[in-house]
Amino acid sequence: MDVIVAGIGVAGAFALRRLSKSLEVLGIDKRERLGYPVKCGEIIPTKEEMRRLLPELDDYAIFDLPKRFESNRTKTISFCLPNGKCYEIDFEFHVVRRDEMIETIAKESGHRIEREVILNYRNRKLYTDKGEREAKVIIACDGANSRIAKALRVWNYEIASAKQFVMKNVECDEKCVYMFLGREISPGAYGWVIPKGKGYANVGVGFRREFSNESVHKVLERFVKEFPYSSQLLKKAEVVSKIGAVLPIDKPLERAVYENVVFAGDSASMIISHVGGGIPTSMIAGDLAGKVANEFLLENGKLEKYDSLWKKYLGKPLLRAYFFRRLWDLFAGENERFLKIMKFVSAKDLEKILHCEIPWKLRPLYALFKHLL
Incomplete structure (x- = not known):
């Protein structure tokens, strides 16, 4: 087996879509029907909004969403x-319609999909309720409670x-x-x-x-x-x-490649944490994981390239989102204090924060935050 995509949510579906049809690929997911039940608000910023949110991205075509979804x-x-x-x-x-989007993209990839429950990962092998699975690359898209991340002792996010x-x-x-x-x-x-x-x-x-x-x-x-x-x-x-x-709702993993495992999406805490936005980052992470796996298996590339790519495209916005989330924590426990602070916040400030941009009045605090990380 060349690649196992472990978990078929948004990241898993986009990884399957990107993986070459010349590779032997298996997608596994515990759900009887992919994408069901829906577990999020189902919103994706438009392509133009993504240009501001992720200004380092080379290609925004992934956000040309078909009207059917x-x-x-x-x-x-x-x-x-x-x-x-x-x-x-x-x-x-x-x-x-997130459920329909995941199911359609995964099935249209043409790769084999099986219903299996992930139990463990050990010695470069995946263990499911159907037995032992081995592949040259495992793309871990098994969500916020990733069993693969826990097995590798890298699951440490809030x-x-x-x-x-x-x-x-x-x-x-x-x-x-x-x-x-x-x-x-x-x-x-x-x-x-x-x-x-x-x-x-x-x-x-x-x-x-x-x-x-x-x-x-x-x-x-x-x-x-x-x-x-x-x-x-x-x-x-x-x-x-x-x-x-x-x-x-944490900062992403320090690195997302371990042994033959590539973490993508929620399993790597790749999320816009101050608003809990995970669909667009999972789309990109899954697509990048598929791209790097193709190069690794077909062009003698290196899996570690994935870490440099996701950090280039997602790193700064995700760090800023984490800063906003930590800042929010200082005031979230008491409405009176929160309302006093909001007197100094304008609609323009909020618009910048939504786009993971630092308003000028917060720049000194953000510089200190980065220094302390």
């Missing part, structure tokens, strides 16, 4: 504070919980993504209403145990039914489905 296209983001003050920011997203409803009869501007900030709304994170179109929306909250003794279920119920600025959008809404998830 898009359920909605939004134009703005509304950031709502605990006191009801909102900031309106121009920022375009594709709202995608993770957060999230819970989400898909709801119908949501009354909101379907061209706007709504984000709600505040300790009671979403401890250590934010709440969201993301319109999917035709009255449907993803409605959820992030949750970090260090900021609350409640359960994530109770926090989401309050967000839907009691918090005045979100519940007014949801007065007639009905729950269609429920999901829970975990995601990394």
Whole structure:
């Protein structure tokens, strides 16, 4: 076997798509149906937004998303504070059918896919519920709780919980993504209403145990039914489905190549951690992993090239995102303090922060942060 893609989420699907058809490739995933259930808000910044978010990327064609995967296209983001003050920011997203996108891209790769549960990794071999698997390259896309990362003793990143409803009869501007900030709304994170179109929306909250003794279920119920600025959008809404998830909210692994393993996406904590954005980074990481594996197996290249590539394209924005997340932690535990700080934050500042750019007033603090890392 040339390559095993271990886990077929976004990163795994894009790795399969990039891997040469001349290679013997096996994709494995524990789910009966790839991409199901959906475990995220399903938003991807448009190609033009990605040019600002990841300015070092050489080619943005990966973000020319087929219309068949898009359920909605939004134009703005509304950031709502605990006191009801909102900031309106121009920022375009594709709202995608993530499940369909993963399943279609993986199957259209033409590579063999099997349903297997990853159990362990040892001595360059993968162990699943179907037995021992061996390959020249293993692309580890097995998510935030990566068993492969744990087996290699590199799993050391912080993770957060999230819970989400898909709801119908949501009354909101379907061209706007709504984000709600505040300790009671979403401890250590934010709440969201993301319109999917035709009255449907993803409605959820992030949750970090260090900021609350409640359960994530109770926090989401309050967000839907009691918090005045979100519940007014949801007065007639009905729950269609429920999901829970975990995601990394840390800086990425120092390196992502170990032995014959290449980590991509959430398994390497390659995430825009201040907003929990993992789809675009996983698309790029999976594609790069496939590219480097092709070169390694067909052109006598080196797997270590992957580390230089993802750091070139993703490194600076992910470090800045981690800085914003750490800064947010200083104020997330107390609404009064948070609201005082927000008096000094403009919509332009938030727009820069969303694009992983450092506002001028934060540049001295960011320089100190980098020095201390």
